[in-house]
Amino acid sequence: MNIIYAIDLLGTMVFxxxxxxxxxxxxxxxxxxxxxxxxxxxGGGSLRDVFLNLRPVWVDDGNYxxxxxxxxxxxxxxxxxxxxxxxxxxxxxxxxxxxxxxVGVQKSLAYDSSPIAAIIFGMxxxxxxxVIRDTLMNETPLIFRKEIYATACLSGxxxxxxxxxxxxxxxxxxxxxxxxxxxxxxxAVRFKLSLPVVGG
Amino acid sequence: MNIIYAIDLLGTMVFxxxxxxxxxxxxxxxxxxxxxxxxxxxGGGSLRDVFLNLRPVWVDDGNYxxxxxxxxxxxxxxxxxxxxxxxxxxxxxxxxxxxxxxVGVQKSLAYDSSPIAAIIFGMxxxxxxxVIRDTLMNETPLIFRKEIYATACLSGxxxxxxxxxxxxxxxxxxxxxxxxxxxxxxxAVRFKLSLPVVGG
Amino acid sequence: MNIIYAIDLLGTMVFxxxxxxxxxxxxxxxxxxxxxxxxxxxGGGSLRDVFLNLRPVWVDDGNYxxxxxxxxxxxxxxxxxxxxxxxxxxxxxxxxxxxxxxVGVQKSLAYDSSPIAAIIFGMxxxxxxxVIRDTLMNETPLIFRKEIYATACLSGxxxxxxxxxxxxxxxxxxxxxxxxxxxxxxxAVRFKLSLPVVGG
Numbered sequence: 001m002n003i004i005y006a007i008d009l010l011g012t013m014v015f016x017x018x019x020x021x022x023x024x025x026x027x028x029x030x031x032x033x034x035x036x037x038x039x040x041x042x043g044g045g046s047l048r049d050v051f052l053n054l055r056p057v058w059v060d061d062g063n064y065x066x067x068x069x070x071x072x073x074x075x076x077x078x079x080x081x082x083x084x085x086x087x088x089x090x091x092x093x094x095x096x097x098x099x100x101x102x103v104g105v106q107k108s109l110a111y112d113s114s115p116i117a118a119i120i121f122g123m124x125x126x127x128x129x130x131v132i133r134d135t136l137m138n139e140t141p142l143i144f145r146k147e148i149y150a151t152a153c154l155s156g157x158x159x160x161x162x163x164x165x166x167x168x169x170x171x172x173x174x175x176x177x178x179x180x181x182x183x184x185x186x187x188a189v190r191f192k193l194s195l196p197v198v199g200g
Numbered sequence: 201m202n203i204i205y206a207i208d209l210l211g212t213m214v215f216x217x218x219x220x221x222x223x224x225x226x227x228x229x230x231x232x233x234x235x236x237x238x239x240x241x242x243g244g245g246s247l248r249d250v251f252l253n254l255r256p257v258w259v260d261d262g263n264y265x266x267x268x269x270x271x272x273x274x275x276x277x278x279x280x281x282x283x284x285x286x287x288x289x290x291x292x293x294x295x296x297x298x299x300x301x302x303v304g305v306q307k308s309l310a311y312d313s314s315p316i317a318a319i320i321f322g323m324x325x326x327x328x329x330x331v332i333r334d335t336l337m338n339e340t341p342l343i344f345r346k347e348i349y350a351t352a353c354l355s356g357x358x359x360x361x362x363x364x365x366x367x368x369x370x371x372x373x374x375x376x377x378x379x380x381x382x383x384x385x386x387x388a389v390r391f392k393l394s395l396p397v398v399g400g
Numbered sequence: 401m402n403i404i405y406a407i408d409l410l411g412t413m414v415f416x417x418x419x420x421x422x423x424x425x426x427x428x429x430x431x432x433x434x435x436x437x438x439x440x441x442x443g444g445g446s447l448r449d450v451f452l453n454l455r456p457v458w459v460d461d462g463n464y465x466x467x468x469x470x471x472x473x474x475x476x477x478x479x480x481x482x483x484x485x486x487x488x489x490x491x492x493x494x495x496x497x498x499x500x501x502x503v504g505v506q507k508s509l510a511y512d513s514s515p516i517a518a519i520i521f522g523m524x525x526x527x528x529x530x531v532i533r534d535t536l537m538n539e540t541p542l543i544f545r546k547e548i549y550a551t552a553c554l555s556g557x558x559x560x561x562x563x564x565x566x567x568x569x570x571x572x573x574x575x576x577x578x579x580x581x582x583x584x585x586x587x588a589v590r591f592k593l594s595l596p597v598v599g600g
Contacts, residue, residue: 029595031551038520046451051246053255055453062514114262120238135335135535151231195229251446253455314462320438335535351431395429 008103009067011096016041016071017082018093019133024079026137036133037072038065043129048104048121052111094185097126098178101153105160106174115161122157123150126181148188151195156181208303209267211296216241216271217282218293219333224279226337236333237272238265243329248304248321252311294385297326298378301353305360306374315361322357323350326381348388351395356381408503409467411496415441416471417482418493419533424479426537436533437472438465443529448504448521452511494585497526498578501553505560506574515561522557523550526581548588551595556581 019040023033042064046056058064075082082089104125108118127150160177164170187193219240223233242264246256258264275282282289304325308318327350360377364370387393419440423433442464446456458464475482482489504525508518527550560577564570587593 024597027597029597031548031554031595035550050250050450051256051259053253053453056451059451059513059517062516065514065516065520113259114265116262116265117259120265131336136531138338138538148231150235154231195231197224197227197229250450251456251459253453313459314465316462316465317459320465331536338538348431350435354431395431397424397427397429 004103007099009063011099012041012064013067013071013074014089014092014096015129016068017075017089019129020072020075021079021082022133022137024075030076033075034069034072036136037075038068039136040129040133041068041071043132044100044125044127045104045129047128048108048124051121052108052113054111090189094182095178097149097153097185098156098181101126101156101181102160102174102178105157105177106170109161109164115165119154119157119161122160123153126150126153148184148193148195152181152184152188155184204303207299209263211299212241212264213267213271213274214289214292214296215329216268217275217289219329220272220275221279221282222333222337224275230276233275234269234272236336237275238268239336240329240333241268241271243332244300244325244327245304245329247328248308248324251321252308252313254311290389294382295378297349297353297385298356298381301326301356301381302360302374302378305357305377306370309361309364315365319354319357319361322360323353326350326353348384348393348395352381352384352388355384404503407499409463411499412441412464413467413471413474414489414492414496415529416468417475417489419529420472420475421479421482422533422537424475430476433475434469434472436536437475438468439536440529440533441468441471443532444500444525444527445504445529447528448508448524451521452508452513454511490589494582495578497549497553497585498556498581501526501556501581502560502574502578505557505577506570509561509564515565519554519557519561522560523553526550526553548584548593548595552581552584552588555584 016037018037020033020037022040023036028036042056042058046058049056101122105118105122107125108121109115113121156177159180160173163173163176168176216237218237220233220237222240223236228236242256242258246258249256301322305318305322307325308321309315313321356377359380360373363373363376368376416437420433420437422440423436428436442456442458446458449456501522505518505522507525508521509515513521556577559580560573563573563576568576
């Protein structure tokens with residue numbers, strides 16, 4: 001349980017970094033960067049929790065907000081170094097979406113959502129923060145433009161629900177499903193895979 | 201009750217088609233089209249339910265999500281044919297917003313909102329999906345630009361509340377109010393009616 | 401208590417005016433102006449309440465919606481005069497964000513949020529309506545672009561929580577914290593203070 005909590009805080013911090021860096025690229029001030037880091041980090045999980053009629057976890061546990069402040073501070077004080085770490089950040093992001101997606105599916109099922117809604121909430125948990133970030137930056141959301149991203153999450157979420165129906169051990173299931181998301185994401189970027197466009 | 205449920209699923213599907221078609225027009229991939237179809241279909245009702253402190257219906261009932269998948273599939277596999285059906289889709293949309301608006305007012309009143317809030321929730325149920333769709337597509341929302349649309353919903357919602365205060369039978373009231381929305385919408389498009397702009 | 405309620409309604413009206421005026425500037429019709437006035441006025445508080453798992457106050461109390469209608473009507477019928485009152489509106493806005501911010505912190509703490517979340521909710525209550533307004537208008541949110549705005553709220557919210565920890569009388573604390581927000585905002589505009597941009 002402690003490890004899950006630590007990963008959750010770490011993932012929140014990494015998402016905050018990605019949001020703050022996007023704001024920095026747009027010439028937005030440090031408050032705007034903090035704000036964008038915040039919504040990127042908590043957007044997906046909060047939307048899921050609101051739809052499940054729960055209070056988002058960061059409302060009661062201040063540690064998530066501290067993790068975001070740390071992430072934003074890193075993006076401010078180590079802005080140039082972060083660009084050199086692009087590959088490392090990409091790997092963290094791929095790990096992060098796998099983790100957040102699986103945790104999102106688990107939480108949704110624990111609060112009695114239908115399995116198909118749990119799949120959607122898993123994906124939401126991983127990608128909606130980025131959608132809100134891009135909408136705030138006045139860009140077409142990244143998940144609509146680039147290599148397979150949300151689709152990787154969707155695949156992992158479907159896999160988790162299917163393996164759950166087959167009574168696979170939850171911990172093993174979580175590990176496999178998150179790994180599948182990570183691997184699909186790596187392959188997509190390595191081979192520049194993208195989905196077809198209709199009527200294009 | 202079964203007919204209402206069937207109409208609700210059908211309306212959800214039609215809204216999903218409209219969202220997915222918008223994404224197709226923007227050259228967005230099939231995942232983005234599915235995502236846009238989803239938020240267009242569930243956006244308005246979900247916002248209403250969240251403000252009423254309820255769980256949106258699709259969280260517990262997977263059939264709504266299946267209806268969306270059917271709608272998105274139609275938009276993908278029958279994309280060209282749909283453009284030829286523009287007039288039919290317009291009629292479905294006008295029927296759909298009337299239906300969703302009235303159902304939205306009824307649900308809000310059933311959960312003890314003030315009558316004026318119920319009017320707003322009725323309109324939200326019908327038009328907010330489209331607002332979110334247009335914001336995601338990075339466009340000024342359609343309801344701000346074209347012929348009377350949300351105003352038709354607003355008129356029908358006000359009528360429903362007024363007739364309810366006069367103790368008109370709920371079923372008759374629902375039929376009349378939805379019909380008024382449908383007719384206003386048809387007249388607005390036929391005669392290119394639009395609202396005035398302030399300071400224009 | 402009656403004075404707080406009256407100020408709350410007045411502040412809601414002023415925010416509705418600011419939203420409707422933004423829509424008027426964009427050549428949006430009267431419905432769109434009403435809609436934009438509405439989301440600007442209720443956006444921040446509603447988001448806070450949804451995250452606290454409460455029903456927004458306007459769902460049950462129709463007076464808030466009437467205050468919005470009055471504000472929108474003023475923006476429509478006195479559009480030109482309002483531009484001459486720019487300085488007065490600015491002062492009202494600076495007072496309004498101070499008031500909404502402090503009320504937001506108080507409500508969050510009353511519903512057992514963590515102090516750091518209460519600070520964020522205070523700021524949200526004051527500025528999120530404007531963020532939604534600008535996103536709807538398809539602009540980069542104002543809080544990302546101009547002189548210290550949200551930062552003033554953030555400072556006041558932090559001050560309120562700190563003075564609360566020091567057991568300062570809540571009414572005195574509210575007055576001091578709101579006044580600090582008002583003064584920071586005035587100084588920021590007077591001396592064109594803005595936050596630094598990272599990597600600029």
